[in-house]
Amino acid sequence: MKLIDIQAVCTRIKSITSDWTEKPIIVVDNTVMSSYFQRPLSLGADVVMHSLSKYMNGHSDVLMGALILSDEELYRKLNFFQMAVGVTSSPFDCYLVLRGLKTxxxxxxxxxxxxxxxxxxxxxxxxxxxxxxxxxxxxxxxxxxxxxxxxxxxxxxxxxxxxxxxxxxxxxxxxxxxxxxxxxxxxxxxxxxxxxxxxxxxxxxxxxxxxxxxxxxxxxxxxxxxxxxxxxxxxxxxxxxxxxxxxxxxxxxxxxx
Ligand SMILES: Cc1ncc(COP(=O)(O)O)c(C=O)c1O
CATH class of the missing domain: 3.90.1150.10 (Aspartate Aminotransferase, domain 1)
Structure with missing residues (x-):
């Protein structure tokens, strides 16, 4: 239940790595807050992770996760990995999560x-x-x-x-x-x-x-x-x-x- 100052951590990481050619990717697990109460991308994170099984779905009947990002290149890499490995969600689980998100x-x-x-x-x-x-x-x-x-x-x-x-x-x-x-x-x-x-x-x-x-x-x-x-x-x-x-x-x- 301890909180981390996401904006301060992201600012610090970006300042100490500004001259690196391979930039670190900052990932925040936002499962506990849900996207309704906290939006780490706007606080400087590169990737937001959710166990959709928790609040986002909310009905304890789905096992599913999501990565949310705004970088097109990183998205393509992750999307390729997802297709190659086969970690895609079932249509029914997607339907349940979409339904849960409405409330x-x-x-x-x-x-x-x-x-x-x-x-x-x-x-x-x-x-x-x-x-x-x-x-x-x-x-x-x-x-x-x-x-x-x-x-x-x-x-x-x-x-x-x-x-x-x-x-x-x-x-x-x-x-x-x-x-x-x-x-x-x-x-x-x-x-x-x-x-x-x-x-x-x-x-x-x-x-x-x-x-x-x-x-x-x-x-x-x-x-x-x-x-x-x-x-x-x-x-x-x-x-x-x-x-x-x-x-x-x-x-x-x-x-x-
Ligand atoms: C904060 C947090 N992130 C991620 C997970 C992983 O979720 P899942 O079990 O849906 O893979 C959990 C599971 O308890 C969690 O509490």
Whole structure:
């Protein structure tokens, strides 16, 4: 959930490589923001990458990606590579993404509204130590976010008051929010980065990136936010109530735990 000043990085790279004959290609993965909230080409990037499987499609029913660029020569090279290797998308997946894109603006505004409300709720909850959401004034890159983006997605992370077992207890009690590593869909999902999406990160990096056993990532979906807050609240309350006991991790809908 840390932000990078794209314009500053691009300006710096371009200034130190201005006399190189082979220029570096600056690529920004814009998956988390979607093209509705952030447009890196206008901030100096050469290529924008999207996992269209996430917000751009938004319905968790497609696996697809895209590269967006404004350089004709680079486009031709990539297009040749795509045809030669055969990594083209199926017509049906293209249809689904095009269909999803028609509601991107409405979905993103709703993801933003819901995630901000959930973030504020978590920030107040005694079971939560810290919430990472760039739309919270407490976020270290809050000012950059306001300058660089037009809004916030549904993604946030938070540190639970406790250890990995407490996190597992908390997740096992969630009724609406599923335990899954994806993001950007209509439905809310959460995961434990240390054991899931970031499990291959070297230990040293985990420490410096503050990926601890108590960190939870949450992709806030389009459900009624009252239901989401109630779900998170009851699971956190349960976790706090059994924290000092030796109760085993309970079984539930999130049984993969
Ligand atoms: C930020 C980001 N970029 C790219 C990807 C890759 O997406 P896909 O699984 O659709 O290839 C992911 C997947 O989680 C992601 O989170």
């Amino acid at each position: 991107l603006h409405v979905r993103m505004r709703e993801h933003e509204k819901n995630s901000l409300e959930v973030a504020r709720f978590l920030e107040q909850h005694p079971g939560c130590v810290k919430v990472n959401h760039p739309g919270l004034p407490s976020h270290p890159h809050y000012e950059l976010g306001k300058r660089q983006m037009d809004g916030y997605s549904g993604l946030l992370s938070f540190y639970i008051k406790g250890k990995l077992d407490d996190v597992k207890r908390f997740i096992s009690k969630l009724k609406i929010i599923a335990f899954a590593a994806s993001l950007g869909g209509y439905e809310s999902v959460c995961e434990i980065p240390m054991t899931s999406s970031q499990r291959h990160t070297p230990v040293g990096c985990m420490e410096s990136w503050e990926i601890t056993p108590s960190l939870v990532r949450l992709s806030v979906g389009l459900e009624d936010v009252k239901d989401l807050k109630r779900d998170l609240g009851q699971a956190l309350d349960y976790m706090l109530s059994v924290q000092s006991s030796t109760e085993p991790v309970a079984d539930s809908k999130n049984s993969e735990l």
